[in-house]
Each structure stands twice: as structure tokens, then as C-alpha cells.
Amino acid sequence: MQFFLFHLMPYADLDLAASDKYKSAWVTLPNSYYDPRKGHELYNRYLDELEMAEPLGFDGICVNEHHSNAYGLMPQPGVLAGALSRRTKKVKIALLGRALPLVNNPVTIAEEFAILDNITGGRFIAGFVRGIGAEYFSWNVNPAFSHERFHEAHDLIIQAWTKTGPFAFEGKHYNFNYVNLWPRPFQNPHPPVWIPSQGSTETIEWAAHPSRRYTYLQTFSPVAALAKYMQQYRDSAERQGWQATSDHLGWSVPCYVAETDEIAMREARPHAEAFYQKFLRMPPEMLLPPGYLSLQSMQGVLRAKAQMQSGEKSLEAVMESGMFLCGSAATVRDKILHFQKEIGFGKLLTMLQFATLPHELAVKNMTIYANEVMEPIRKAQPALAAAK
Amino acid sequence: MSEPKIYFETVEGCKTSIMRAGSGAPLLFLHGANGASRWAPFMAELAKSFDVIVPEHPGFGRSDMPDWLDNVGDMANFYLSFMKQFDLKDVTLVGTSMGGWIASEIAVRDQSRLRKLVLVASAGLRLKGVPPADLFLWSQEELTRNLFHDKALAERLLAMPVSPEDSDIAVRNRVTTARLAWNPRLYNPDLEKWIHRLDLPTLVLWGRQDALLPVAYAERFREAIKGAKVQIFEDCGHLPHSEKSPEFVAAIRQFAGEA
Numbered sequence: 001m002q003f004f005l006f007h008l009m010p011y012a013d014l015d016l017a018a019s020d021k022y023k024s025a026w027v028t029l030p031n032s033y034y035d036p037r038k039g040h041e042l043y044n045r046y047l048d049e050l051e052m053a054e055p056l057g058f059d060g061i062c063v064n065e066h067h068s069n070a071y072g073l074m075p076q077p078g079v080l081a082g083a084l085s086r087r088t089k090k091v092k093i094a095l096l097g098r099a100l101p102l103v104n105n106p107v108t109i110a111e112e113f114a115i116l117d118n119i120t121g122g123r124f125i126a127g128f129v130r131g132i133g134a135e136y137f138s139w140n141v142n143p144a145f146s147h148e149r150f151h152e153a154h155d156l157i158i159q160a161w162t163k164t165g166p167f168a169f170e171g172k173h174y175n176f177n178y179v180n181l182w183p184r185p186f187q188n189p190h191p192p193v194w195i196p197s198q199g200s201t202e203t204i205e206w207a208a209h210p211s212r213r214y215t216y217l218q219t220f221s222p223v224a225a226l227a228k229y230m231q232q233y234r235d236s237a238e239r240q241g242w243q244a245t246s247d248h249l250g251w252s253v254p255c256y257v258a259e260t261d262e263i264a265m266r267e268a269r270p271h272a273e274a275f276y277q278k279f280l281r282m283p284p285e286m287l288l289p290p291g292y293l294s295l296q297s298m299q300g301v302l303r304a305k306a307q308m309q310s311g312e313k314s315l316e317a318v319m320e321s322g323m324f325l326c327g328s329a330a331t332v333r334d335k336i337l338h339f340q341k342e343i344g345f346g347k348l349l350t351m352l353q354f355a356t357l358p359h360e361l362a363v364k365n366m367t368i369y370a371n372e373v374m375e376p377i378r379k380a381q382p383a384l385a386a387a388k
Numbered sequence: 389m390s391e392p393k394i395y396f397e398t399v400e401g402c403k404t405s406i407m408r409a410g411s412g413a414p415l416l417f418l419h420g421a422n423g424a425s426r427w428a429p430f431m432a433e434l435a436k437s438f439d440v441i442v443p444e445h446p447g448f449g450r451s452d453m454p455d456w457l458d459n460v461g462d463m464a465n466f467y468l469s470f471m472k473q474f475d476l477k478d479v480t481l482v483g484t485s486m487g488g489w490i491a492s493e494i495a496v497r498d499q500s501r502l503r504k505l506v507l508v509a510s511a512g513l514r515l516k517g518v519p520p521a522d523l524f525l526w527s528q529e530e531l532t533r534n535l536f537h538d539k540a541l542a543e544r545l546l547a548m549p550v551s552p553e554d555s556d557i558a559v560r561n562r563v564t565t566a567r568l569a570w571n572p573r574l575y576n577p578d579l580e581k582w583i584h585r586l587d588l589p590t591l592v593l594w595g596r597q598d599a600l601l602p603v604a605y606a607e608r609f610r611e612a613i614k615g616a617k618v619q620i621f622e623d624c625g626h627l628p629h630s631e632k633s634p635e636f637v638a639a640i641r642q643f644a645g646e647a
Contacts, residue, residue: 023525136570137525144567285525290562 003374005053006062006349008072009046012356013038024282026069026134054091056370065097068138071279078112085119096196099131101146102139106153110160117186126191133289144291149173161190199229208236217250223322227343246346254351255325257332257368264327269315275355276313329372392427399470405450407442410435414476417442420485421565425449430633447564464493471501484508495586505590511574515608520574520601537597537625583612590616591643595624
């Protein structure tokens, strides 16, 4: 199993009571609640936290893309990945945006990712997403064309990375006379591609296509949904004539580890509850605008996410469903090993800072997690692999 | 209430659901974002004076979703083919909300089969500084409450049972509406440029308390279309045909009867 440190870079100083006056911490929460002086401190603090991942022994670090919200302050994640690419030397850097349908020129993404791949000498992992529904309000992009634009932009980017330029690209949404990427990506044929998703059937089928075999990442979902979607990926691969391995499957989950179960729950509670109740809060219309999902997927995801949308998620409830890992190192280790055995993911992306969690606790969490969860699991891995 | 004939026709490769009743001059009714899957009282009333034809737009209700449908211009060209295929002449074209936008786009392209135009709380033009409300951020319940001025009427509608078929159609209608009208939101800059070419007797109807497309848009249409008459319904939201049904029908009858 590979271990990644995932950060959302939330606006930790959010006035939680004030944000309750709005429909959501997304799209319509006025940016008068954002203080740039605090932002200055937060960005530098969060970059420090991500940089710590290397000495702590993580395999990689992850940033992502969201717009116009307090939940994650990385609307332009390439800037953050660029900063990290020079301050780290060994870890992989996964950029788990970009939201392809949002841009009118996907070549900018091919360029940005190729630069990161060049600077890091091939430590870069490319994420492709559609963005969540709220993004379609913030960027005023038509959600009904989201799938079309995603597929077309993806094809354009992969061609830009792999075909000798200049070449013409003739699409419905994107048209170019001269695609000719300078720089070409460092990795050959191109950086690995990861597809974070919340369980859209179309996305799973598409990622599992034999011509792609992209790593599928399930984000912030109950364990039952995680198991279902990962099985769906394996089934889809098998139907399409190939065998998916644990390497093709990743799980992204917030996690808090402390000296004991009791301390962990006490320290995590206000921040975990703020994460689920405040930072993630949004009405279904904002999460799933019309056309963003097929009717069939829409019904499926609404059922899976129904719990997430209720604003009353207690720490106990999110721990129970496996949407949040919390406890002593032994407790968290056992859970991860149990889920890993049951579900078979090979990449674990833990978010060790969330919502309002302060720096000291985030660092303590990262340190205990790295030394007492990650390292023991790593040591046990050869034995696990042999047992298979 | 007279029962309409409900049937399907294929136009431009799209299986299209049609309700039709009455006799006299043809009145083609183009529905808005909420669709027109049921024969409504105002339709029955109009059928006493007209041959009332109510299609469900491609991508709405029981009609197919054709692969050519990307924007309101496609919809307008579809209806030009529709009128030609059924040889409709001297048509009184009535469009509400997004249907008014489609009607305007039809008339700008080719008004040879049209006699008169009625635009009801119509989308299609922009009024800077007065954006339409964001209907896509409204839940189905909020939508119903916000579209009617008479809150009691909205609550009565919300209390009615919704069948799974109704609910599927509502989701489908929203998807097609987004496809056509998300960005630019509910207008077409090209229509703004060319709507002045429209040369038809035109009646613009609006509800004073329209919460989706504010009543200021009625004036925008009056300015854009030469000779257009405007009638505003008091105590009325975005759906005058539904909320002020008798007044709405009377306005159309009178307008159609004028030389």
C-alpha cells in the first residue's frame, strides 16, 4: 500500500456562525469573511504541513481544486504544486484537480502538468475531475455539457502529451489548428492519471477502460459505498478483459490519530464536526446541478450521499460509517488493515488536517500517523502480500 | 373540459409528444422550463376559439432527446420544420418563459407561417443590472413557491401527490433547460442583435410579481419589438396562464381578434 498526505487547505478561520446564515460555505458565502492576512498565514502553514510529509516517510502529497468556497483554498492548484515541487525531492506530487470541463482551453492544463512533471523529474501524478456541482455555478459552466467536455478535454490533453506536434484537434467544444506542447511531459508516455470521483457509474466505467486503466479514487464516502464502487471498477475491468489490481484503487479519507481513542475523539470532535456540518454543507441543487450526472447515477449518488447532506453529522456517525477514521494508532491501524483486506485498495490518501484543526494538532496527528500507523503497516505489508 | 388528442409525431428525427384540441385558426403553444405534460384549463378554454397545438419540446416530457439539440436556435429550427411538416399557416404563436424565447427565435428566422406572436414572461433577452433569479439553485419546492404570487395556490400544488413518472419528467425538464439556458443564462446575445427584424403584431404578457424574470423585462421586449403591446397582470407571478388563467385567455382572444 502507498501512503499519501492529502490537504484541502481550508479557510480554518471561518466564522462558523456567520456561514450558517448562507445556503452553503460554497458559491454564495461572501468573501468578506475571508481575511487575506489570515490567508497569508494559512497558505504558508499548509505548505509547511505538506512539506513535512517527505521527512515523515509518505510516498506522496496531494493538492486539489475547488472554487469560491471556504472548504478548500486551492482554486489554482498548480500554484501550490509548483511551490511544493521545489521544496520536496522524493515524494510524488498528485494534483487531484483539474476540473477539465471548467476550462475553455484544456491545453493550459496539459502545459501546466507538463511543467510540473519536468520540474519534479517525473514525480508528478495528474488528476482529472469534473469538479463538483458547485463549481458549475461559480464558473458558470453548463453542467449539461460536463461529460462531453470532460471526455473531449481529456482526449486533447493526452494527445498533446503523446502525439508529435504540431497537430490539429477537431472537437465539438475545443478546436485547435496547432497543438504543439512545449514542454513535453518528463514521464513517458505521460504522468500517471488518477480519477477522483464520488461514485459516478459513467466515470468508473470510463476509468476502467482497457485503453486507460486509470487509478480510481473514492473520496469522502461511507465504507459501504467505497466497497461497492471499487468492486464496480474491478467488475468493469473484468468485463472489458483485464484484471484490476489494488494499485488501480485508492481511498481518500480524513483521519485523526492520538495517544488514545478518547483523546483522539475529544481533540478531533469540533473540527471533524465542523468539516461535515459546516464546510461540506450544501443543498442538493448546488451539489448536483441538472445534467451533471445521468439520471441513473444521480439516483445512486443521492442515496449514497443522503447522509452527507444532512447537516447533523456527529463524530460518532461519521466514524460509524467509515467516513472518518479516528482513534489511537492501534485502532486506526486495525481499521485500515481491515478495510484494506475487505476492499483491496492500494493507495490510501489520508487528510490529516481538516476544517478548523489547528497546526499543532495537525502536526501531532501527522507524526503519530506516520510513525505508528503507516510505518507498522508498511512493515507488515510483505507478510500481507505473501499471505495472499 | 374537452379532451385533447394525445399522440406522437416524428419531426427532424425526434419523436415528439403532442396534445391537440379545438378548431379554428391554429394556436401553437410553446411551454416553458417546467414543460407541459398535462392538458391545462387555459388550454381547454383556448380550444373553444382555436385549434390548440401543445407539443412537448424535444428533450422535455415524453418527447425524445435528439442528438442535435444544443441550444435554443436548434429548437427554433425544429419548430420551423414542425410547422412546415404539418402545414400550419397563420399561426398564433404563444410562448411562455423559455417558450417565449423559442418563439422569438422562430419569428426572427422566418415569420412566413406566423400571424401573431404572444410572449408570456419571456426569456431570450438580457436586461443588464436585472439578472433573472437563479432557478437552478431552487429546489423543486422553492421553484413552485417562487413561481406563484398566490402562496396558497403554490401550497395546494405542493400538496398534490407526485407520481414517479412526474418526478422523472421534472428532472428531465431541468436537465434540458440547463442545456439550453445555463450560459448565457436565459438569453441569446444574437437574438438581442436581430430581434428588431421581427415584424409581427406582438403581445407581451407579464405578471407584476414575477420572481424569476422581473416585470422590467416586459419593457425590454416592448422596446425591442416595434409595435409590441404590453399587458401586466396584477397579483401574478411567473406563470400568468396558470395563475390568471381567465384574464390570460381573454387577453389572447382579444389580441387574436384584432385586425
